[in-house]
Amino acid sequence: MNTMHATSQTTAKRRTTLTLPSESLAAAERIARARKVNLSTVIAEVINDGLRARRATERSGQVLKSYRQAFSRFTDAEMRLLDGVIMDEPLDR
């Protein structure tokens, strides 16, 4: 483990101390050197990407649950109605 200082990349920045796995930190340093940006920028981007992915996963689980609730316990005829197919004309009239 290495200890490092990181600055968050939001509009208001804050200095803090993080303890990170050495390998991850070395990889982040390599990326920062290659891109000619500072380490804080790379770490902030990685954190933002991770948070975005986590939010997307949480949101996708909620959406999936809502979708299943929206269409469960309906007969085929009822589902046709929900899909916009209205069959109200009796054929034997």
Place this chain on the structure above:
Amino acid sequence: MVDPAFGPFLFDTSAESWLARSTDPAVRGWFEKYLKLHPVNVSAVTVLERMRGYALLLSRVANERRVQIAFARQAYLDALGTVWPIDAAVALVAAELVALLPQPPTPPKRAHRMAESRQERLARWRFDILIAATALVATLPLIHDNPEDFEAIRTAIEISPERFPDLGPLNLIRTLRLAG
């Protein structure tokens, strides 16, 4: 197999519910993966068709089922991702399509002893045209389970590209191709 990463896609009304209801593990997996990458994109017409369906069901069922249907309706609204409006561009494309294809390509649907009226079939056809026009304007592939209607629309666009300047082709993907 269509990689969900190629999305986002626009979902036709029946395709959206087919994906949500499928018990096929491959389809469920596809939808789960898609939702982690993109919102479900639908036309405002899909919301209209769906809400009309819930409203009709609510007016037809016994009291004891009304709570379940109201709950399902709210769950649908909670799940909604990106809803594309019928704006001027969509209206212009849809107007061209309605002029080119005034009548639906297939007769009204039948099931058991009930059938769709001609009026309802025409309304559904025009809704499909609006959904296809939305996909064209949004440049999103359209996921559908209704090849009769949407292939007719795609062909009309291909035959008369001058009526759809800077648009097209209409990219169609059948639900059955998503995970299989």
